[in-house]
Amino acid sequence: MPNTQPIQLKKAFDPQIFLARIEAGKTVEKYAKNQKIFSQGDIADTVCFIQKGKVKITVLSEHGKEAVVGIFAEGQFFGEACLEGEKRRTSASHAMEECLITSITKSAMLATLAAEPKFSSFFIAYLLSRNSRIEDDLIDQLFNSSERRLARLLLLLANFGKEGGATPVPVTLSQETLAEMIGTTRSRVSFFMNKFRKKGFIDYNGKIEVHSSLLDAVLREKPQIKQDD
Incomplete structure (x- = not known):
């Protein structure tokens, strides 16, 4: 059978x-x-x-x-x-x-x-x-200003460039943590965060909401060897 x-x-x-x-x-x-x-x-x-x-x-x-x-x-x-x-x-x-x-x-x-x-x-x-991300981070530290490094970090945290990105960062990161991650001081981070908020690049009220205008600003700005941090 x-x-x-x-x-x-x-x-x-x-x-x-x-x-x-x-x-x-x-x-x-x-x-x-x-x-x-x-x-x-x-x-x-x-x-x-x-x-x-x-x-x-x-x-x-x-x-x-x-x-x-x-x-x-x-x-x-x-x-x-x-x-x-x-x-x-x-x-x-x-x-x-x-x-x-x-x-x-x-x-x-x-x-x-x-x-x-x-x-x-x-x-x-x-x-x-x-x-690839590690290489980009190294280039970022070597050649970009602290302001540009902060903008890039916020965009990465908001998942810009990934499917389903452009959403609010779902966690509250302290300015001390942001400063540690980009290699600068908390006062510099505070200054740049206020600058980004005034320009409408971010909303910052308990959590960080990153707008596409921040990405546009970073892309328009030509990277330069950093002068100071």
């Missing part, structure tokens, strides 16, 4: 579905605003993926000074340095708002990268995008 059982076709691998699913080697957890995700010095044995929310990455110096080195949003990975041999976390991470975070063990991450080409492509595309 011929086999009449239907052939079971393997479902195509979907990286987003994989990252949202709880299974061996993966956990999905909710974090409240300001809740710690991991601390500097913790054992580095997981890679994190943001399903929802924003995460702040900070570094604490030997003298106790804390600096913000990055803000990560939905669809981004962080903590992936463990894949290349990092034993301890060199930074700390905190939820800037309510977050949903997938944590993947190092072994599960490496196994999936080896077994699923679609996931490998997805992860490599993220790493390339992040590398």
Whole structure:
């Protein structure tokens, strides 16, 4: 008798579905605003993926000074340095708002990268995008004034240039944090924020709402080697 059982076709691998699913080697957890995700010095044995929310990455110096080195949003990975041999976390991470975070063990991450080409492509595309962002940040620090650096940071936080962008920044960032991220003083940030608000580039009342006019102003302005900060 011929086999009449239907052939079971393997479902195509979907990286987003994989990252949202709880299974061996993966956990999905909710974090409240300001809740710690991991601390500097913790054992580095997981890679994190943001399903929802924003995460702040900070570094604490030997003298106790804390600096913000990055803000990560939905669809981004962080903590992936463990894949290349990092034993301890060199930074700390905190939820800037309510977050949903997938944590993947190092072994599960490496196994999936080896077994699923679609996931490998997805992860490599993220790493390339992040590398490009780091290069842009370096150029920004070297050649642009603090005013232009602040404008670029606000546009990035508002997701301009991404699908679904041009929306209000859904978190309240202190002027101290903004100053740390662009390498200037709080008083300079305050001056530029007031200038942007007076020109109608932003609304600043409890949260930062960035308008497309700020992007237009940045594009019109020719970048120059910074004279002072």
